[in-house]
Amino acid sequence: MAKHASNSIIKFADDTTVVALITNNDKTAYREEVRALEVWCQENNLSLNVNKTKEMIVGVRKQQREHPPIHINGTVVERVVSFKFLGIHITDNLKWSTNTVSVVKKAQQRLFNLRRLKKCGLAPKTITNFYRCTIESLLSGCITAWYGNCSAHNHKALQRVVRSAQRITGGKLPALQDTHTTRCHRKAKKIIKDINHPSHCLFTPLSSRRRGQYRCIKAGTERLKNSFYLKAIRLLNSHD
Incomplete structure (x- = not known):
């Protein structure tokens, strides 16, 4: 439970994410939240891996103010411009090219397996099911969060994968927009x-x-x- 209303703590398995809204450049609540998390871990015999801990400041303003680094156990937390959160690449400028490139690359690698299945003579229905399970599920993962704000270039790259899979399966596949x-x-x-x-x-x-x-x-x-x-x-x- 976050100490301040402007903060949220998101937990998933053994990962913990602190999300804070900084208003008027006042980072007091955010820093207190990180410190409280650090103390709680110490009191409950949990060790924070500072090397795996990252900080990212999200904002779309052209001119960003300098923000002093966060320290945990006396060690500076690395500040990054993007990181992977629950399978999705989030960037500090809220653009989705990094995520799209990663998704397209993985999907193209799986197209190789789709072609191998076709060469082995598997039924079209089986090949289509393989596509839906291994490729479509990847292309559409958290699609409601990122697809709407992708660039036209990103949309074309994603849809090219669908068209390639369609040629392999020999059947009509749903467009990502649909x-x-x-x-x-x-x-x-x-x-x-x-x-x-x-x-x-x-x-x-x-x-x-x-x-x-x-x-x-x-x-x-x-x-x-x-x-x-x-x-x-x-x-x-x-x-x-």
Whole structure:
């Protein structure tokens, strides 16, 4: 549980991530949170691996202020411009080229196995199932979070993999844009039904005259217009 409302602590297996919102360049709450985590680990006989601990400052402003480094157990924590979080590459400028390049590279490697299966004479249905399990699952992993803000170049690179797989399988495969749309709509409906979801409050029903219609956060920038939330609102209002 975070000590400050502006901070969040995310735990997954043996990994712990501290996320902090820094306002007016005031990093007091953030530094206190890191210090509290360090003390808690010491009191509970847990050792923090500082060499594997990374710090990343996320921001889209052209001019960034200098931020003093964080220390854990007297050691400076390395500051990075990107890191892998739950399988997704996140960068400090909130762009997705690094993640896309990684996904495309892995997917192309798996296309080799798809070609080998075809040469072995496996049935088209079996080859397609292999594609869906090993390649499509990779291309669509957390797609609601990153696909909407990918560049046109990234979209083309991803779709080329799908077209290559389609030529190998010999059957029609769903385009990633269609997969993204379906996943966004499905996820939005789940969030609306779950009052405990952190994003539930972002979906506000409109007046009773427009039953089934919702509004979300203001689309002030192009990046926000392409976000999951605005995409979800458009889909909900068009389907319902």
